[in-house]
Amino acid sequence: MINPRGTWTLFKRETWRYLKVYQQTVLAPVISNILFLAVFGLSIQRTIPNTDLEYLQFLAPGLILMGIINNAYQNPSSSMIIMKYQNLIESLLMLPLRASEKLLAFTASAVSRGLIVGLVTYLTVIFFVDLPYASVGIIVGSAVLISLFFGFLGLIVGIWGDEMDKLAMIQNFVLTPLIFLGGVFYPISALPEAFAKVSQLNPIVYMINLFRYGFTGFQEFPILPSFAIVTGCTVFVGVIAYLMLKRGYKLQS
Numbered sequence: 001m002i003n004p005r006g007t008w009t010l011f012k013r014e015t016w017r018y019l020k021v022y023q024q025t026v027l028a029p030v031i032s033n034i035l036f037l038a039v040f041g042l043s044i045q046r047t048i049p050n051t052d053l054e055y056l057q058f059l060a061p062g063l064i065l066m067g068i069i070n071n072a073y074q075n076p077s078s079s080m081i082i083m084k085y086q087n088l089i090e091s092l093l094m095l096p097l098r099a100s101e102k103l104l105a106f107t108a109s110a111v112s113r114g115l116i117v118g119l120v121t122y123l124t125v126i127f128f129v130d131l132p133y134a135s136v137g138i139i140v141g142s143a144v145l146i147s148l149f150f151g152f153l154g155l156i157v158g159i160w161g162d163e164m165d166k167l168a169m170i171q172n173f174v175l176t177p178l179i180f181l182g183g184v185f186y187p188i189s190a191l192p193e194a195f196a197k198v199s200q201l202n203p204i205v206y207m208i209n210l211f212r213y214g215f216t217g218f219q220e221f222p223i224l225p226s227f228a229i230v231t232g233c234t235v236f237v238g239v240i241a242y243l244m245l246k247r248g249y250k251l252q253s
Contacts, residue, residue: 014109018143061212062184072114081160099246110151121230152237
């Protein structure tokens, strides 16, 4: 039996958890991104080759998306680890909710956090950068889709991990390098050919390409294939997260 009230209650719990400490979960990443904007943007005054884009216009969408990615990932991953530390996993398993409803609650909260951070970052960035707008629909749609992907991924890592060290390991040695090498700070076409080809294996490259196109109209890879890759990756990690919840992987003793 579908339990919308229970799903909404779990969503509110997860959302209130990060809103209570908004200084850490919302304001801190925005300040970090503004520092990136200052260090990289204000020190590199040039245009992107073969375009009319100033470097700040190129950089800003990448920084906005970086905030979305990190926060959509961190919300469910940290929540699951905290519940394990507080011995609340049994309570989660006993909730009268289906695996799909738990998945919806966790990922919806992750998406909300990612979009809030992205919106606040955007509202701050536009004071410093004159952003163009090629497609508002692509901006919003790609932001939601990418938030979903990292919400699912964060939930997978949170279920898999049993201590904060594993969470930090994935964040520091996997996610952060993929973001930094995904074209946030530079066009992939500026890399040597060998490195450019390797970068094409990084799904974050296509996410940034899609999101940046929504603002600037600049694309390094065709938009429809980029959208297909991002959608396929999102469905894939979503299915894995659902199966882990359904089977109680590393949740049932």
